[in-house]
Amino acid sequence: SQQGEEDPQALSIQEGENATMNCSYKTSINNLQWYRQNSGRGLVHLILIRSNEREKHSGRLRVTLDTSKKSSSLLITASRAADTASYFCATPRKINSGNTPLVFGKGTRLSVIA
C-alpha cells in the first residue's frame, strides 16, 4: 500500500524559481528518503533524513521532516530545466528492520520551464 502521499501531483515552474514538494506518511518511521526519476529511467537517491533530524541540506536541496505531523518537504532552490523529473518520497515499511522494503509515495511531477 502507498504510505507516502506527495502533493502537489504536478508542479510547473519557471527556471530560477524554487520548487517545494510535500510528502505525508502514516506510520512511525526511522528515516525518510527522497528520490528523483527522470522519464523512463531508474531512481536516483537524493537525500535521506533520519527521524531525529529536522532539516537537511544537500546542494540546492533542502529537506525538512516533522515527525509530529508525519510530513516532509523537499525544496529545490534556483531550479533548472535539468531538474525536470518526478520526485518520490519513500519510507521503510517496518521500523528497525534492516531488510524491509521501501514504500513510495505517488510522486510529484516537476516541470521546469526554461
Added chain:
Amino acid sequence: GAVVSQHPSRVICKSGTSVKIECRSLDFQATTMFWYRQFPKQSLMLMATSNEGSKATYEQGVEKDKFLINHASLTLSTLTVTSAHPEDSSFYICSARHRGGYSYNEQFFGPGTRLTVL
C-alpha cells in the same frame, strides 16, 4: 560504489512468451533484493522481496507462479515473467540492500527494465 545493473534495459515480446530480467549488484553483496513495478505516471509498487538462498516473499495480489523470482547468489536476482500478456507491460525496477547492513535501509536501485508485451 554500490551500483546495481539490470538486463535487459528494454524488451519487447509476443504474448505468451516468458521474459527473464536480471538484477545484479556489481560491487557489493546483497542478501536482499526487492522487485518493484511501475505503470506509466504512477509510483513504484513492491512486487516481492528476494532473499539469497530462500524463496521470495510476494506481496498480496502478486502471482508467484506468474512472476518467478530466483536469488541464487549474493549478487544476482532474476525475475521471470511467465506467459506474458499485454497487461504485464510495465517498468520493472529492482533494488538491492548492501549485505554490510547500513542501518538506515539504504537501498540501491537498478536502472529499470521496460517490458512491452504485444
